[in-house]
Amino acid sequence: MKANPIAAGVDFEADGIQHGHLRLPYSRDDSAWGSVMIPICVIKRGAGPTALLTGANHGDEYEGPIALYDLAASVTPEQVSGRIIIVPAFNYPAFQAGTRTSPIDKGNMNRSFPGRPDGTVTEKIADYFQRYLLPMADIVLDFHSGGKTLDFVPFAAAHILPDKDQEAACMAAMTAFNAPYSMRMVEIDAVGMYDTAAEEMGKTFVTTELRGGGTSTARSAGVAKRGVRNLLIHAGILTGEIERSDTVLLDMPDGCFTFAQDDGMVEFCVDLGDPIQAGQMIARIHSTARTGVVSTPYLSSLTGILAGRHYPGLVKTGDCLAVVAVAV
Numbered sequence: 001m002k003a004n005p006i007a008a009g010v011d012f013e014a015d016g017i018q019h020g021h022l023r024l025p026y027s028r029d030d031s032a033w034g035s036v037m038i039p040i041c042v043i044k045r046g047a048g049p050t051a052l053l054t055g056a057n058h059g060d061e062y063e064g065p066i067a068l069y070d071l072a073a074s075v076t077p078e079q080v081s082g083r084i085i086i087v088p089a090f091n092y093p094a095f096q097a098g099t100r101t102s103p104i105d106k107g108n109m110n111r112s113f114p115g116r117p118d119g120t121v122t123e124k125i126a127d128y129f130q131r132y133l134l135p136m137a138d139i140v141l142d143f144h145s146g147g148k149t150l151d152f153v154p155f156a157a158a159h160i161l162p163d164k165d166q167e168a169a170c171m172a173a174m175t176a177f178n179a180p181y182s183m184r185m186v187e188i189d190a191v192g193m194y195d196t197a198a199e200e201m202g203k204t205f206v207t208t209e210l211r212g213g214g215t216s217t218a219r220s221a222g223v224a225k226r227g228v229r230n231l232l233i234h235a236g237i238l239t240g241e242i243e244r245s246d247t248v249l250l251d252m253p254d255g256c257f258t259f260a261q262d263d264g265m266v267e268f269c270v271d272l273g274d275p276i277q278a279g280q281m282i283a284r285i286h287s288t289a290r291t292g293v294v295s296t297p298y299l300s301s302l303t304g305i306l307a308g309r310h311y312p313g314l315v316k317t318g319d320c321l322a323v324v325a326v327a328v
């Protein structure tokens with residue numbers, strides 16, 4: 001396979017702290033021999049495990065970048081045993097634009113794996129992670145939030161995996177992150193995901209959904225900052241005590257997703273974190289083209305809590321309207 005065109009401006013084997021860029025050549029109208037410059041920080045001291053930490057896999061999700069720019073600016077090599085690789089804005093062109101996908105090629109990073117060295121900008125970044133960064137890592141944390149179109153109760157998540165030892169390691173890391181909720185997660189479509197790439201390499205992998213709506217809150221940013229430090233302490237990379245508080249373990253059984261069958265204006269009948277009974281109305285969609293039309297009810301097929309919801313007030317047919325999760 002071809003070499004990846006990205007040049008790393010950091011030495012992954014050097015002790016100490018380095019702030020640099022992954023430089024991807026990108027020739028365009030306003031810069032003929034220009035580049036995409038993806039910020040990267042490497043902190044290393046001696047031998048030990050490697051953590052690979054990423055935010056803004058989707059460019060409109062902010063808790064991860066907040067926690068990771070903060071970590072890169074505050075952690076010192078003396079606190080570290082092993083290595084921390086921090087890429088706070090994984091899909092950097094999308095992050096700069098404040099959009100889920102890249103404005104260059106419309107690439108959705110989390111649907112672009114394993115990537116291609118001779119593909120689009122997004123595919124080239126994915127290929128670099130697939131063949132260069134992921135193989136260096138023992139533990140991988142990829143921050144997500146709902147972005148502009150979804151909102152979630154704040155949770156860390158690990159996937160149900162065929163290898164039960166690996167699944168147990170992922171669940172232990174998720175618990176150590178210690179978000180208010182911990183989700184045993186099922187994906188709508190796992191093909192092309194960074195999660196799947198990391199898990200297929202046998203890595204301990206944790207992801208999150210920490211609110212959304214295209215911004216962050218004081219509380220959700222705090223969950224992210226505390227969680228990443230807890231995870232690094234759990235991995236034996238940072239010294240210190242894990243800050244623990246109660247976490248609610250959640251499952252996503254069949255029937256957890258509700259999709260809109262209509263275009264219109266959504267009215268939620270329960271809020272995030274509220275309990276809901278099977279058969280209870282989650283939301284209704286109002287038709288807005290004329291008055292006098294009865295709204296369409298959307299009923300929960302599960303008894304649990306509202307863990308995720310569509311964020312904007314208008315919905316389109318096929319949008320994910322709600323996620324109901326069940327306490328374990």
Ligand code: ZN
Nearest residue numbers: 058061144145
């Ligand atoms: Zn995301």
